[in-house]
Amino acid sequence: MRGLRVSLRVAIGLIAMLSVSCASEATKRPAEAVDDRVVPVDPSHFIPEALVSEIVKEQRSLADGTTAWCYVIRTHSEPHEHAMGPWSPKTITDGKEAGGIWIRDGQVYDLDGPFIRNVAEFYDDPEWKLYRDDGTVRVTDTKEAFEAAARPDVDPKFNNYVVEGRPEWVDRKVNEYVIPVHPVYQDKPSFFGRPQGGPARGARPDGPPPMGDAGDPNRGGAGQVVLAIAFNGVKFDPPAPLDAILGAHTLAPFDHAGGHLNPHEGYHYHAATGRTKEIAQSDGHAPMIGYALDGFGLYAELDAKGQPPTDLDECGGHFDAVRGYHYHAGAPGSNRIIGCFHGKPGTIGEAP
Ligand SMILES: [Zn+2]
Ligand SMILES: [Zn+2]
Known part of the structure; x- marks a missing residue:
């Protein structure tokens, strides 16, 4: 199987080279590679x-x-097939429809209120606390907060925040x-x-x-x-920079379609x-x-x-x-x- 695959790759490379040099495609094309080709966009x-x-x-x-x-x-x-968001729940009792998803070690988790409440336990790190004593989630709720918290070097003011952008805060x-x-x-x-x-x-x-x-x-x-x-x-x-995100005790959730907003790049998918x-x-x-x-x-x-x-x-x-x-896209998590x-x-x- 592996040998076949290698020979097919060689054949593809040859075909690509030959078509560039305008030579005949038929030369040296092994019989088993007849349907194996570079498929145009x-x-x-x-x-x-x-x-x-x-x-x-x-x-x-x-x-x-x-x-x-x-x-x-x-x-x-x-996107045209789905709405953007939601990303963060607003309180620690919100259900999963109020939030998006978060990923860890290959797994996908619903980012609902209980996830926010339990995040210190989830990461086994008592420095996490993403909600206030009244149960509201600490989430970026202005354009300025979003831009400061979404920087690769997160503004320390926004440690322990859920970083969420809104479409209207992003240049179209x-x-x-x-x-x-x-x-x-x-x-x-x-x-x-x-x-x-x-x-x-x-x-x-x-x-x-x-x-x-x-x-x-x-x-x-x-x-x-x-x-x-x-x-x-x-x-x-490319992959979301999870080390930097988690290092500042922030989350940058994806919606259920795997996307979120970046101040400079707009909406994009990580899953x-x-x-x-x-x-x-x-x-x-x-x-x-x-x-x-x-x-x-x-x-x-x-x-x-x-x-x-x-x-x-x-x-x-x-x-x-x-x-x-x-x-093939990697698993969502x-x-x-x-x-x-x-x-x-x-x-x-x-x-x-
Ligand atoms: Zn991103
Ligand atoms: Zn395949």
């Missing part, structure tokens, strides 16, 4: 209402500076994603992130360096890093929870949920039988005959959508 998958302007095909620069035919996709990064920017029409598989994956930092919570100890929101030397475009885009135009971000447009696969494979920035397809974690794939590489991808190389890019990534920036 299908722009019709995106929800039309999510687009600020029609998707255009242009020759553009990829992140590594090379030029390729790309789709230019402009969106507000706002237009994001421009540039994604190669024909993804180019590369044997060596590329990482965007904080290789100098310790492994993020949820990363495998022997895994590749984690990708994180902060301190990234490889930020593209307007200083943003993004892994993938959902069909509703919302971005999938794929099945609340966005999915494209079902007739063979029982996990549904497609978007595209990675390198143009390879992004699929949900679980297949029709509720099973995760067992042969993913370090980026969270693998090959099959129908979908070519593609990624893993704080990871994909681990790296196996294709040449495009770019994300603010639209001019």
Whole structure:
């Protein structure tokens, strides 16, 4: 099985090289690789209402500076299938419908009132106290508080706060994603992130360096890093910097769709929870949920039988005959959508 996969990868690489040099695709293509191919991006998958302007095909620069035919996709990064929020409950007796979710060690927890009340016990740390004596939750309730608490170096005034933004506090920017029409598989994956930092919570100890929101030397475009885009135009971000968040005794909850707001980047997902447009696969494979920035397809974690794939590489991808190389989003509690890019990534920036 592994040998077959390796030979398929070699075949894909050859095909990509040959098509660049305009040579015949038929040469050296093994019989068993007939249906195994790089699947081009299908722009019709995106929800039309999510687009600020029609998707255009242009020759553009990829992140590594090379030029390729790309789709230019402009969106507000706002969901169309679900509302944004809620994130934090308002009192320690609120039920789970009043809040979003929080993650720890691969698990997803409802962020309800009792979670807030028990958080010191949950983290086994008496310094946690996210509520006042009257039972109200200490949550950022002004734009200024949100911006101060959402900084990577949390303003100490907001230690022991739930950090929650509201859509009206965030600039409504237009994001421009540039994604190669024909993804180019590369044997060596590329990482965007904080290789100098310790492994993020949820990363495998022997895994590749984690990708994180902060301190990234490889930020593209307007200083943003993004892994993938959902069909509703919302971005999938690198892992939330849980060490910094928890170190300040703050929580930065996600809503039930796995998203929250950042003062500068707007709404984005850290988890794929099945609340966005999915494209079902007739063979029982996990549904497609978007595209990675390198143009390879992004699929949900679980297949029709509720099973995760067992042969993913370090980026969270693998090959099959129908979908070519593609990624599967990590489990919702893993704080990871994909681990790296196996294709040449495009770019994300603010639209001019
Ligand atoms: Zn975030
Ligand atoms: Zn798959």
